[in-house]
Amino acid sequence: MILLDEPSEGLTVGRSTQVAAVIRNASLRPQVMIAGDKIVEMRRFIIGVMGAGDAARQSDVGIASELGKLIALQGWVLLSGGRNSGVMDAVNKGARDAKGLTIGILPTKDRALISDAVDIPIITDMGSARNNINVLSSDVVIACGVGGAGTASEIALALKAKKPVILLNGNDESRAFFRKIGGSAIHEADTAQQAVAIAKALVSKLK
16 A cells, blocks of 8 residues: 555556655645555545744744644644744744645734745634634644633633644643543643644544
């Protein structure tokens, strides 16, 4: 079985065929799986990363950058709040550097607030109501760092929607609170690598 982003032009597939393919930009094309003589398109999973903007801790910004890169390297689509500050900006830049596809769900119509690393900005002009779009559009939600009320609301909305949530680099108080209300839907990680490993296990159960 061979995984690639898209078959090369003129590629033929058979049991004895030696496959030569040019791996193309995964952000622009769906991944496909070659198994025997069949080519099967694979769904791209969407990983939502939520976190603070201007008030983000520097440690959270650093982890967010690494997280974005690792998400892109998995071939997943990154979804965030899309703004040019804090965790949102850092995670998008990390994904862009690894040639990932980034989607930003913007709370206002002010385009000056969009991160330069967002490929697809979605302008809602809905304020905090856009938080529900963030979580419902994501297969897995990762809350990066100690956010404010906005991040807390996104975690709560994700739990109500029965979405798995990974708390990355959170403090003891927030972990205890969300563990209490979220139960088995809450997962915890201290590093970007741990968060991606958990997300990988979670999406493997999705169709």
